Amino acid sequence: MTIAVVGAGVVGMACARALQRAGQQVVVLDPELPGAGCSHGNAGVIAVDHVLPLARPDVLRGLPAMLGDPDSPLYLKPTRVPGLAGWMLRMAWASRPAAVERGSIALANLVRGAVSAWIEELESCAAGELLVRAGSYLAYETPRHYAKGKIQRRVMRERGVAAQDLHGREVAARLPALAPVYRGLYHPDTAHVLNPRRLVETLATAFCAAGGTLHTRRVERLSMNETGVTLTAQNWRLDASRVVIAAGWRSAELCAPLGCTVPLAVEMGYHVGFDPVDGLAAPVAIAGRGFMATPLDGELRIAGTVEFARAEAAPDWRRTDILERQARRLFGPVLSPLRNRWRGSRPTLPDFLPAIGPLRHGSMVYAAFGHHHIGLTTAAVTGQLICDAVLGRQPRFDPAPFSPDRFHR
Ligand SMILES: Cc1cc2nc3c(=O)[nH]c(=O)nc-3n(C[C@H](O)[C@H](O)[C@H](O)COP(=O)(O)OP(=O)(O)OC[C@H]3O[C@@H](n4cnc5c(N)ncnc54)[C@H](O)[C@@H]3O)c2cc1C
Structure with a gap:
């Protein structure tokens, strides 16, 4: 019987492809066109250096200062965001x-x-040219920024992430477009895609x-039947043997009626585009x-940047003004007028690990959501893990830290 994937973002489509390539008959449901959600406007980076969860003491300690700084990468809407305190x-x-240590090991595996x-x-899609293997850089503008990055550099070393330390002049030689910075790191194993959408x-x-x-349908409800799962949409239903929930920030509302409560928050992010x-x-x-x-x-x-706001809140374009200001400061007068701006909603769990796997042991419904800042990076690996779980294959690494059930224990 059919396997249904709910959501045609990068995660849902990667899961659908992995299952299809393993010989399964797959249906994908989404009210929008593929990639129209958060996957449309991300930074395009396959960030293999992302091995330190954002849930960690130095991030928590920095929150009050960031919230008081108008140019800060983090913004909390003054209106109450339901559930955010918890x-x-x-x-x-x-x-x-x-x-943090356990999370970091799990992220490194992912x-x-x-x-x-x-x-x-x-x-397999005959589209290898979409991926560019040019590495990536992390630029430290001041000695203070460099000092603050010490923990991150240590953890990357411990997890075996390749990184070259660069002096400011070496960064300038490699990235002449960028204003002078104090120091930098080069990650040779990072890649990026030419167009995320x-x-x-x-x-x-x-x-x-x-x-x-x-x-083209919004799934309204999932219910178990004797042989599998029934998906219900307006005037329409489908019986599937297995269902993968990859509905981004809306995934929690499909899980809750099945007895799986996941604390999924929306971390808004923005982009601005130039020539x-x-x-x-x-x-x-x-x-x-x-x-x-x-x-x-x-x-x-x-x-980038993070804004905690109600999921239905209108974009706050002052956030893109900050990004544009920063871009002009870093790239100077060669920068063209602003070409486009966008806001997207990252689906984020409080330990900054995604939920990947059966909702609970033996369930016929699988989670593939909560990929926060690294959904593009980890979508293809998530597809592999989902495929292993659905087909009962030996997982390629320990999937337990990603269990959607972990918040119940
Ligand atoms: C500014 C910014 C920069 C980023 N940069 C990077 C980066 O460089 N590298 C990286 O790895 N990640 C990055 N990310 C994160 C990445 O974009 C997300 O993690 C990823 O797009 C999440 O993909 P998704 O498929 O889970 O969600 P989405 O792309 O949001 O897809 C979910 C889909 O589910 C559909 N859906 C919702 N409800 C239903 C329903 N009931 N029935 C059917 N369909 C439904 C939606 O219509 C949507 O199409 C960035 C994010 C932001 C905001």
């Missing part, structure tokens, strides 16, 4: 040193094979060409500023 308490609990998983997937569309095209079905600039061959993250500058196909994209 979510923050859980984040504090996940920031205990032992939990990102280690990210580039090779994407290469395999994109080659096109990547999802490519997966969707390959999926349909190989016999998969894409239905491409010369002298930026690879993405660069600016330490302490919460954004990346990525040379996409025909566009320089500045993407």
